[in-house]
Amino acid sequence: MAPIDYNKVKLASAKHPKPPGVKFTYGTAGFRMKAELLDSVTFRVGILASLRSKKLDSKTIGVMITASHNPEEDNGVKLVDPYGEMLEQSWEEHATKLANAESDDDLVNVIQDIIVNTGLDGSNDSSIVYARDTRPSGPALVAAVEDALKVLGAKTLDFGVKTTPELHYVTRCLNTTGTEDAYGEPTEEGYFKKLGDAFRELVERKPHPSALTVDAANGVGAPKIRQLAEVVGEFIDFNVVNDDIYTKGKLNFQCGADFVKTQQRAPPGMNLVSGVRACSFDGDADRIVYYYADEDGKFRLLDGDKIAGLAASFIIDLVRTAGLGDIKIGVVQTAYANGSSTAYLTNVLKVPVSCVPTGVKHLHHEAEKYDVGVYFEANGHGTVLFSSHAINSIRSAKGGTPEQVEAINRLSALTNLINQTVGDAISDMLFVESILTNKQITLKQWDQAYTDLPNRLVKVVVADRHIFRTTDAERKLVEPKGLQDKINTIVAPYTEGRSFVRPSGTEDVVRVYAEAATRQECDELAFKIAGLVFDEAGGVGERPKEFL
């Protein structure tokens, strides 16, 4: 217990000056931008982490240095709350204010304001765990965080080069060790052992599938899959590609989950012939998409929506077989979920589906409302949350018949296999593999659950995207006034047509999404709506072109 020494803070801060005039915002994914602009930001995020820990009775806070699927020259930093969740939203504003303090004196003022506003005790102890992905800019940014933590006397644990979900996992473990909510061993070995044991429980005694090609985006997922292979290698062969974490410029370049989802094709160089099973991680391994080539060699994507459908149908069957009918299952999506996936969940699986605004924190919170909440963004970020009611029901269930006992054991293993703190490419991959193994189905059979409607996502650059305001989980525009009526008129004649417009939370663009019964109708619709937005809302640069 020691009060904050503001002179020391100022001296340390002087070594991490804020680039004048730059405006920083703690957004959906924390701070993210060109790495060269981030030194002062990471130093200050170190301060914020310590304050957050002081506020929460010295619980351990996580700091992750990553820019996920962004280009290699970018980096970013975000905080993880004690149970492995994203930083509480009300603190995002404190993060933004700290990052934007122009001088060392301003910084001290902002710290003092945060202390007063949040009623925290500045002399409390603080505890921080931090990690980074494989970006070359990572070590220097970690050093900036360490400078801040040192000056505030925080207890620290350097978790090294890790995936984002590993950091979320360890943060929760550190805060629950010795309690009845104990989440696991707070080490990387503990993480792999937890996943490995659960996977073994789910797949042993079943015929193994063929090898899985894993595109690691030339990122941190590559070394981690090798470590995973040491614990699950007897059940599954991984063929890791795009695993070069050393050559400059390769991270996320023409590979990874974001490339595959947006380009709707395999990474160049991957030999995706019929019969190959493949998946892609993103740069910090918290997203995954699957894909394969059909008999004609045509690329087929199994995105986050398909994973949600597979997961929900598997869990519904297990819960039913286990006789645990009081466990209520729900699925959470965003407006970007393919209309066919929503129809499949609603009409075939008959499971409640909620639609929430874009961004994992919205999905996570909504999923907490169910006993078992499955959430996935179409881009492949998602997980399954089991409420304490569900976990208690599963753990205390006995089961009469062998089928019941087996279903209960499977559900219990799933609660350990699935990383419930955040979407996790490694955990989600093992989850999907265990379902495919249990059902003894191929990627093609999984794909046949429903057929995606052709869809297109277009970016439109406008003078000021902040004039766009939405409602109804971002599916309707409230402002600019009158624009939604015009969109409705354009969409109306299209079979199964749907289109919505919203400002991006991570890029300076407006996103236009469209889907319709055929590729041609979909592209025509996307083109018309993008053109409408450009014409009516101050489009900048080139007017959106027709898709050929």
Ligand SMILES: CC(=O)N[C@H]1[C@@H](OP(=O)(O)O)O[C@H](CO)[C@@H](O)[C@@H]1O
């Ligand atoms: C259409 C789309 O994929 N949007 C992404 C993107 O958000 P935007 O607000 O659309 O820029 O980045 C978010 C953070 O990574 C991710 O959660 C989200 O799914």
Ligand SMILES: [Mg+2]
């Ligand atoms: Mg990511």
